[in-house]
Amino acid sequence: MNLLLLHTESDGGLAKSSLEALSATIALGGPFAVGIVGESTQAAADAIATCGAARFLTVTGPDYGQARYATDAAAAEALARSAGAEIITAPATSRWNRVLPGVAHRLGGKADTHITGLTISEGKPAATRWFYRQRMEAVFTRTSRPWLLALEGGIAPAWSGAAGTAATEAVTPAASPRTQVTGFAAPSSDQQTIRPDADLLFVTGAGWTKKQPDGEVKTAEAETIILDFLRITRSSLGSTKSLVDLGGEGVAVLPFLSHMNQVGQTGSTPRHPKGLSTCCHGEEPHTVGWRFIGERRAISLDANCGWSRGKADVLYVADAFAVMRKVNELLA
Amino acid sequence: MNIIVCGSLVPDPLQTLEPIAGPTGPALKNEMMLPSWLDPWAGHALYEAANLAAKTPGTKVYLVSLGPKAKLQQVMMTVAQKVPFELVALDGPAGGFTDAAETAAALAAAIQSIPGLNLAETLVFGGWESASRGAGATMQIVGEILGVTEQFQGVDSLEVQPDGSLKIMERVEGGKHQISVCSGAPAVLGWATGSLPEPRNNPQVGMANMRGIMPSLQKAKPAPVTTGDIAFASVSLPKQTRDTKIVKDTPPEDIAAEIVAWIKG
Numbered sequence: 001m002n003l004l005l006l007h008t009e010s011d012g013g014l015a016k017s018s019l020e021a022l023s024a025t026i027a028l029g030g031p032f033a034v035g036i037v038g039e040s041t042q043a044a045a046d047a048i049a050t051c052g053a054a055r056f057l058t059v060t061g062p063d064y065g066q067a068r069y070a071t072d073a074a075a076a077e078a079l080a081r082s083a084g085a086e087i088i089t090a091p092a093t094s095r096w097n098r099v100l101p102g103v104a105h106r107l108g109g110k111a112d113t114h115i116t117g118l119t120i121s122e123g124k125p126a127a128t129r130w131f132y133r134q135r136m137e138a139v140f141t142r143t144s145r146p147w148l149l150a151l152e153g154g155i156a157p158a159w160s161g162a163a164g165t166a167a168t169e170a171v172t173p174a175a176s177p178r179t180q181v182t183g184f185a186a187p188s189s190d191q192q193t194i195r196p197d198a199d200l201l202f203v204t205g206a207g208w209t210k211k212q213p214d215g216e217v218k219t220a221e222a223e224t225i226i227l228d229f230l231r232i233t234r235s236s237l238g239s240t241k242s243l244v245d246l247g248g249e250g251v252a253v254l255p256f257l258s259h260m261n262q263v264g265q266t267g268s269t270p271r272h273p274k275g276l277s278t279c280c281h282g283e284e285p286h287t288v289g290w291r292f293i294g295e296r297r298a299i300s301l302d303a304n305c306g307w308s309r310g311k312a313d314v315l316y317v318a319d320a321f322a323v324m325r326k327v328n329e330l331l332a
Numbered sequence: 333m334n335i336i337v338c339g340s341l342v343p344d345p346l347q348t349l350e351p352i353a354g355p356t357g358p359a360l361k362n363e364m365m366l367p368s369w370l371d372p373w374a375g376h377a378l379y380e381a382a383n384l385a386a387k388t389p390g391t392k393v394y395l396v397s398l399g400p401k402a403k404l405q406q407v408m409m410t411v412a413q414k415v416p417f418e419l420v421a422l423d424g425p426a427g428g429f430t431d432a433a434e435t436a437a438a439l440a441a442a443i444q445s446i447p448g449l450n451l452a453e454t455l456v457f458g459g460w461e462s463a464s465r466g467a468g469a470t471m472q473i474v475g476e477i478l479g480v481t482e483q484f485q486g487v488d489s490l491e492v493q494p495d496g497s498l499k500i501m502e503r504v505e506g507g508k509h510q511i512s513v514c515s516g517a518p519a520v521l522g523w524a525t526g527s528l529p530e531p532r533n534n535p536q537v538g539m540a541n542m543r544g545i546m547p548s549l550q551k552a553k554p555a556p557v558t559t560g561d562i563a564f565a566s567v568s569l570p571k572q573t574r575d576t577k578i579v580k581d582t583p584p585e586d587i588a589a590e591i592v593a594w595i596k597g
Contacts, residue, residue: 067510069472069483094504098485101432101469105476110433110561113461113468126565131428132343133463136351138358138429139565178482178515185501186508194507200595233595245529259488259525260507276591291570297594299587303578310573316587317580326588331595 001031001054003085005076007067007095008038014047016158017091022051023156024118025089028125033057035079035171037072039065042168049164056166057082059173066181067095069102074175076103082171085146087125089118092150100148109146116152125149134269134291154271154292193230193237194260200235201272201293202226203263206242207279207300209253212321223254225324232331236272238263240280263290277312278320281305299323333391333517334449335381337417338439338458338474339374340426341399341407343367345463351567357559358429358567368403368426370411373459377523379531380490381457382415388492393417396442398435398555399426408545413538414531419548420446424555428464429567431560435465436473438555443478451478453517455498460485460522468522475520482514485522 004025006018025032033055036044041058049056059075076099080088088109090096097113104111117128117139126141127149186192208222230237239254239261246253263270275293281302290296290311298308299320308315316323343349343366350361360366370378378395385391394417397404401423408419420442443449443456456475461468468485475483486503493499496516501509503524579587 067504068512070481073481094486094502094510097468098483098502099472101467102472102476102483104469105433105436105473110431111469114466121565129466131464131466131567132349133345133466134570135349136567136569138567140562141565142563143561175481179512181510181512183511184504184508185511186506192507196506260503262525274595276595295594296574297591303580309576312576313574314577314579316582316591317578318582318584318587322584323587323591326584327591330588330592 001033001083001085002028002087002089003080003083004032004034004053005079005088005090005096006034006036006044007072007093008036008041008044012038012040012043014044015091015093017093017153019048019158019160020153020156021089021091021151022048022159024151026052026159027156028087028089028118028120033083033085035059035076035083037064037075037079042166045166045168047163048159048161049166050161051159055083056168057171058168059171063175063177067098068177068179068181069099070177070179071173071175073099073102073106074173076100077106078171078173080107080146082169088146088148090148090150092152097150100150104146104148107146109148110142110144111148111150112142113150114152115149116155118149118151118155191256193256195234195236196270198234198236199273200233201238201263201270201275202229202233202235203238203240203275203277203280204243204254204257205240205278205280206246207281207320209243209246213319218321219253221321223256225321225328226254227256228328229324229331232328236270237261238270240264241267277308278324333388334394334454335385335391336394336396336443336446336454336456337374337378337381338396338456338471339371339378340397340462340464341368341403342371342463344369350569357562358564359427363427364400364403368399368407370407371459371462371464373461373463373523373525375530376526376528377457377459377521378411378417379415379528380523380526382417382531383528384490384492394420394446396420396422396439398422398424398438398557400424401549401552404552405549408549412541412545413533413535416537416541419541419545421548421552422555423552424557426464428462428466429559429564430465430557431562432465432467432469433473434557434560436470437477438557439470440474440477442553443474451480451518455517456480456520458522460487460524471520471522478518480518480520482518483520483522484512486524487521488524488526490521
């Protein structure tokens, strides 16, 4: 039997990535169980009651409402042992990514994260993931069991079946955590620039902070243009490493950028339907930030820019200040 | 308190990487010829460790590093000038296709062999994933082998509070940080970028470090990690080339209108 590990969200429901992992697990074929961890789990189980799972195992309680290694690892281990699963899947949330490799060690198995494809080849699961920071892609399988796989978002369509009433089986792990989750830190909603569910990724490059044709640096105007665009479109903001590093080195650049915004070789590789890069320059190490963006357009003064040539669908050879000013006017 | 930093080598990110089939699994073309760097996230972990040690008298920083001995020596010539540490070297492959579990076992064994180390007063640092394997798995397994069940991944901030507890900020979804308080060491922290810039080279620190680094390299234990039980069906470069349409000599107004239509479309 296979096992899908899920955790509830703060509202007791399941995230889209959980429903995508459910679809991917169903596609593996064969009987499977669902293991759900959370402060309360029945509502989540009911929401996917008709998914075809043979068993609904739950670890429930206030301790399991917190995303914390000690309790989450104990819960996952107990669920896996209860299900006797050989293939264990989970959505690649920060919560499951934190614990799955350690759980695999406890179970005598192996774990792989960042799985972007999962198929059956010659009767065995075959996983796809990237190596060297999205610079090469491998398809592989393992002989170790259990094999734990953290599935990236978008790996399959989100499951959308009818809700029902799930017959759940409670599992009780043993854990003695020394850690308490005390809260979350995030910019206020009007200052938050990272929006994973946004339709558009807007990437800013170091060109915004360079001397413009009139010989002046126009950082303040760049800030206004960029933030206005984000406010109007509710896009997610990405940045190249060079621009983020300038801020980290104490240079007054774009104060709202941090390493959290960085995309590329040493940053994130976000997934959005569309991407618009502006004033970006660089070669392959930076363009990996584009890898999971669907439609891509770029504004650059350099027609041969590595961010754009061969990577974008359309490259506008133009002054981003002038174009984005007009874009904001049209969108306002 | 002791801080152990696990960190290995990765190819210079500006190099072109090409996979080839090696005798024991996938490898990189001319892998031994590629210039290497300290893995960027492990580097952040090392700089954060040194910063914490500087503020906490009596704290010693160890860098446990697995890589080909010759490569380690090359990289340490640079890293040694950044911050004070004692190197624990392991001689073995550092490529991205080696198995995280085997690497973790080798690192954990090296940590356990450090003379006089009191694990109960030790923080184990590393990158939250490497820029080679990119598994985000090694540190958790190291922690499990060492029996450390207080673990944190994607760490950007660590603050030791007056009572010795650890206030930690980890990256979670949506550009947020989760804030946790752990009662104290031992703990495993897989660092994201932290908040410190790369330290400037300090030749005096470099000279002091090198006095320990060269003997450590000479007595580096072999760590013949492999791809383990992984069977690779294929390893390939992404075929990303797009037929880019170049729009030149067009007024900003027209470009803006086209972009707006595309965004709304």
